[in-house]
Amino acid sequence: MSFIHCETFTFTVMDVSISSSLSATRPSLSLSSSSFPFKPHNLIPSPNFPDSNFKSRNFLRKALIWRQNQPVRAQNCNNSPIQENSDSSFSDDGFVLEDVPHLTHFLPDLPSYPNPLQKSQAYAIVKQHFVSPEAVVAQKIVVKKDSPRGVHFRRAGPREKVYFKSDEVRACIVTCGGLCPGINTVIREIVCGLNYMYGVDDILGIEGGYRGFYSKNTMTLTPKVVNDIHKRGGTFLRTSRGGHDTNKIVDNIQDRGINQVYIIGGDGTQKGAALIHKEVEKRGLQVAVAGIPKTIDNDIAVIDKSFGFDTAVEEAQRAINAAHVEVESVENGVGIVKLMGRYSGFIAMYATLASRDVDCCLIPESPFYLEGHGGLFEFIEERLKENGHMVIVLAEGAGQEYVTQSMHAVDEKDASGNRLLLDVGLWLTQKIKDHFTEVQKMTINLKYIDPTYMIRAIPSNASDNVYCTLLAQSAVHGAMAGYTGFTVGPVNSRHAYIPIARVTETQNIVKVTDRMWARLLASTNQPSFVGYNEVMQERVDKGTTNVINNMKITSI
Numbered sequence: 198m199s200f201i202h203c204e205t206f207t208f209t210v211m212d213v214s215i216s217s218s219l220s221a222t223r224p225s226l227s228l229s230s231s232s233f234p235f236k237p238h239n240l241i242p243s244p245n246f247p248d249s250n251f252k253s254r255n256f257l258r259k260a261l262i263w264r265q266n267q268p269v270r271a272q273n274c275n276n277s278p279i280q281e282n283s284d285s286s287f288s289d290d291g292f293v294l295e296d297v298p299h300l301t302h303f304l305p306d307l308p309s310y311p312n313p314l315q316k317s318q319a320y321a322i323v324k325q326h327f328v329s330p331e332a333v334v335a336q337k338i339v340v341k342k343d344s345p346r347g348v349h350f351r352r353a354g355p356r357e358k359v360y361f362k363s364d365e366v367r368a369c370i371v372t373c374g375g376l377c378p379g380i381n382t383v384i385r386e387i388v389c390g391l392n393y394m395y396g397v398d399d400i401l402g403i404e405g406g407y408r409g410f411y412s413k414n415t416m417t418l419t420p421k422v423v424n425d426i427h428k429r430g431g432t433f434l435r436t437s438r439g440g441h442d443t444n445k446i447v448d449n450i451q452d453r454g455i456n457q458v459y460i461i462g463g464d465g466t467q468k469g470a471a472l473i474h475k476e477v478e479k480r481g482l483q484v485a486v487a488g489i490p491k492t493i494d495n496d497i498a499v500i501d502k503s504f505g506f507d508t509a510v511e512e513a514q515r516a517i518n519a520a521h522v523e524v525e526s527v528e529n530g531v532g533i534v535k536l537m538g539r540y541s542g543f544i545a546m547y548a549t550l551a552s553r554d555v556d557c558c559l560i561p562e563s564p565f566y567l568e569g570h571g572g573l574f575e576f577i578e579e580r581l582k583e584n585g586h587m588v589i590v591l592a593e594g595a596g597q598e599y600v601t602q603s604m605h606a607v608d609e610k611d612a613s614g615n616r617l618l619l620d621v622g623l624w625l626t627q628k629i630k631d632h633f634t635e636v637q638k639m640t641i642n643l644k645y646i647d648p649t650y651m652i653r654a655i656p657s658n659a660s661d662n663v664y665c666t667l668l669a670q671s672a673v674h675g676a677m678a679g680y681t682g683f684t685v686g687p688v689n690s691r692h693a694y695i696p697i698a699r700v701t702e703t704q705n706i707v708k709v710t711d712r713m714w715a716r717l718l719a720s721t722n723q724p725s726f727v728g729y730n731e732v733m734q735e736r737v738d739k740g741t742t743n744v745i746n747n748m749k750i751t752s753i
């Protein structure tokens with residue numbers, strides 16, 4: 198068994214089963230990484246680790262070749278050679294650690310200090326004060342007996358050593374992108390965590406998103422100032438889209454003497470955080486950059502779930518209930534509820550599964566069609582005959598291709614470059630109305646509810662509050678321990694430090710081939726629309742249209 202990793206190097210290799218017997222001797226070995234030519238989030242695969250699980254196959258192949266050509270030099274994490282454990286040998290069990298950067302990677306002489314939590318009353322009773330440097334969290338927990346051990350992330354939590362003296366910390370917090378329930382709780386808990394756990398009392402709030410670094414004044418944050426903010430929706434610090442200017446931001450960080458930056462935001466924000474981290478590293482500044490992932494859409498990769506998502510699903514129930522009450526009180530009532538979800542239908546899917554009053558859920562990941570056998574119109578007709586009413590839940594990103602084409606709209610973008618969506622709810626309402634009055638000659642009662650901003654603006658519920666606290670405290674522990682360029686989040690229910698690139702390279706979407714979507718289909722009994730392509734092709738073959746894309750629109 199062998200264990201090769203090092204907090205002090207950018208690249209990490211682990212070919213190891215971490216066992217408790219090993220942790221006592223901390224069998225950490227490191228490879229000299231100076232000659233390593235590329236560093237996509239510090240990942241080195243074990244030699245026989247199958248790269249089919251990864252997007253960056255090429256990288257892994259190169260890493261593998263590089264790794265096989267390297268002389269192995271055993272060291273511990275303080276760079277002093279250690280004796281290889283007797284039961285340590287290189288094993289090809291496919292263990293991979295995707296490590297996060299550490300300040301000592303580019304500031305090797307940075308002094309460390311004992312963690313003040315050692316003396317904390319709160320932690321006095323905890324069996325193991327500090328998270329062992331060997332503790333990692335597996336990305337995949339459902340495995341087969343002989344499958345490679347796979348990707349792991351560093352477990353989040355307090356470390357024995359910190360790389361900042363409490364009275365030398367000047368932290369700042371910024372919130373960017375769209376709103377989401379729970380942002381204020383995260384702000385509050387970063388401030389309180391820094392203050393109560395580490396005695397830090399110099400914390401600045403950057404107002405109005407990234408551009409606030411260079412165009413606004415800062416506000417001083419103390420536990421007293423943020424005491425009540427978790428009871429409010431929105432963000433106490435305000436937010437914005439666009440305005441990310443890496444150099445101006447880092448100039449400002451430098452000018453203000455900030456050495457810990459906490460960045461709360463979605464995929465766009467995290468990409469910005471990665472750039473800030475890189476610039477900080479380039480300038481050789483002792484500045485820890487910590488990202489806290491935020492999105493109501495739950496589309497951030499790797500982490501189990503984003504904060505505010507549970508609150509959103511819960512609040513969505515109120516809109517669905519209202520739609521249901523309305524439509525069951527009239528004849529042929531059809532309720533349409535639009536929920537957020539730009540590219541992913543998680544809110545719609547979970548709200549549907551939770552509600553039991555929803556007859557049909559439409560999400561961006563599962564294309565649907567309106568006319569013909571197996572189409573939405575046919576399904577609505579059946580449900581109305583059967584029950585006299587029905588409720589449709591619609592994610593805002595669903596059917597965008599239809600709406601765009603029918604409105605001949607041009608692509609518009611917001612200040613951050615995100616495509617602006619058209620209102621699919623209004624479009625669908627009109628289509629259903631037209632179909633049933635003009636084609637079916639049937640009177641229906643349509644009620645369209647768009648609760649999106651009402652959902653996004655509420656404070657977080659109890660479970661999200663707890664979750665936000667964990668995120669905030671993990672971020673604080675990570676920054677104090679000298680980690681940087683990382684994002685925090687739960688992976689299989691354990692909080693971990695994840696390289697930022699890992700959460701921005703892909704977006705989480707509902708996998709319609711997974712069992713969860715099947716559960717939804719089984720609960721609503723809606724059409725799966727899987728025949729979509731076949732139907733379209735059939736129509737093209739029949740000569741009704743020449744272009745599949747046009748067909749989608751002209752036939753609706």
Ligand SMILES: Nc1ncnc2c1ncn2[C@@H]1O[C@H](COP(=O)(O)OP(=O)(O)O)[C@@H](O)[C@H]1O
Binds near residue numbers: 438463466
């Ligand atoms: N690729 C990127 N590189 C640097 N900054 C970015 C990038 N994408 C977005 N940002 C910045 O991140 C902030 C929030 O991005 P946005 O996409 O609006 O929200 P979210 O972070 O929730 O996805 C904005 O200030 C924007 O300028």
Ligand SMILES: O=P(O)(O)OC[C@H]1O[C@](O)(COP(=O)(O)O)[C@@H](O)[C@@H]1O
Binds near residue numbers: 375376463492493
């Ligand atoms: O109207 P805004 O503020 O641009 O926000 C709308 C978008 O924000 C979202 O809530 C996602 O926001 P983020 O990208 O900031 O996470 C989407 O669901 C929605 O399309």
Ligand SMILES: [Mg+2]
Binds near residue numbers: 374463464465492
């Ligand atoms: Mg986004």
